[in-house]
Amino acid sequence: MTEPKSLDDExxxxxxxxxxxxxxxxxxxxxxxxxxxxxxxxxxxxxREELAYGTAEQMGLPACSILVRTGYPCPTCGMTTSVSAMAHGKVALAARAHPFGIALFALAIVFGVAGVVQLATGRDVLGRMRARWWWLLVVLAGVFAGWGWVLYAGVLSGKWPIK
Structure with missing residues (x-):
């Protein structure tokens, strides 16, 4: 490493x-x-209140291929509906569509506000909420627990499998 030649170089x-x-x-x-x-x-x-899934199709996305092929939802089926329901204040629909969507909605608000504060102030607000390895486990456990609930409730009510 060379030393700077002058103060201007530094x-x-x-x-x-x-x-x-x-x-x-x-x-x-x-x-x-x-x-x-x-x-x-x-x-x-x-x-989509009548189904509690399929809201993502409004964005031009195709229907879930796992749901179409098997008649059972994938681990994230209903997540878009759940988050959208929370944005509209429909907590019961959000819980029915995918319970983890409620947590995802809350996390988006928390991180969105923290990001705006950091953007405005230049302080490392998000660094204090630094991701740890166990966060991934918590998120995956939440997604799969929510999926388990969706499957359980859907099979009991006759919603799954789709015929």
Missing amino acids: IDRSADRPRPARRARLIGLAVAGPCWAMLAAAWWLSP
């Missing part, structure tokens, strides 16, 4: 390095943007 080099506040603001934007976009899309969609 100033030029420091301009190339990301500043902590600038980096924090970019991370805040990278987190807040998708969270608020998801929440806006959830509010824009109309949750």
